[in-house]
Amino acid sequence: MPFAHDTESSLLAAVALVNSAVAPDTLTTVEALDEFYREHAYTGRHTGDRAELEEVRALRAPLRTLLTSGRDDAVPLVNRLLAAACAVPRLVRHDQQDWHLHATDPEAPLATRIAVETAMAMIDVVRADETSRLGVCADPDCDGLVLDLSRNRSRRFCSTACGNRNAVAAYRARRTGTPQP
Template sequence: MHYNHYGREPVQLGVGLLNEPCASAAELGQRCAAAGLVLSRAPTTADLASVTEFLARWRAVVECVERTGRAALLNDLLAEYASAPRLTDHAGDGWHLHFRDPGVATDRQIAALVTVGTALHLTGLGMDRLGVCAADGCTRVYADTSRNGRQRFCSPACANRSAVRRHRAGRAAR
């Protein structure tokens, strides 16, 4: 089985980049490599700025809870960053699909990976499998990969803090 370049990893990379923005282009490159993404070129400072702007637009997809609206926002990003699928064996490690043109700039490559990965994530698992943490005061995002599809928090820590708050509120109301 060949690694799917547009599977879970690009969506998790997008989540990670939103939740913990990169401080440098080198860090962006390291985080892409850690996610298993092979970039055509090392990111530059301009790429980092462009990816940061893209992520602000991608966050609107995450925040949109209405399915049709979410699809429309994601379709806009797909039209801008993705291209017709094509077979490639650019790394010599097996044929796979790319949804970007060859030689595309690094920032656009990252945006295409995250955008197509998000589309596959939502169509494969469900249109509600992306969101903003439900914990009071938390603005972090998550991609729900749980079995039951009921994730509402970005982390177990936020889920636990919310449970403690609910418990204490219930006891105080008695």
């Protein structure tokens, strides 16, 4: 595992949030936000209302920009997110998780906590010079993000569906002898 558990969790959540905007949009209801909150084991305040949903949805574009930035371009974006939230990193332990970093108060708005946790994770990505682990799906018809946590850095598709679609297309192209795009 190239990153600490909390870094990996934050990156996975950020990629899932950004990819929720890829057609079809999967984050359109408060219930979908509740599921996202549970699935990514967020703690702290969660109002579960339409205003919170819209704040979280508004994060998708800036987080996409951050997660697809090169190493040096990511730094000012990270610094801006942390400064905007007046982030103060501290070690915490809760639930079944061992010591890890939080940089906002648990009562801060969910969108703020997501932004700061993503920024904190990107600090590790930048410091380890691992921005190549984040990219755009290799499927030419998909704009989803990929977080490659594999040892051999072989993950190319954002989902099994994209990978399968491309494997089937490659198989069919081989069978018919047509060149692949």
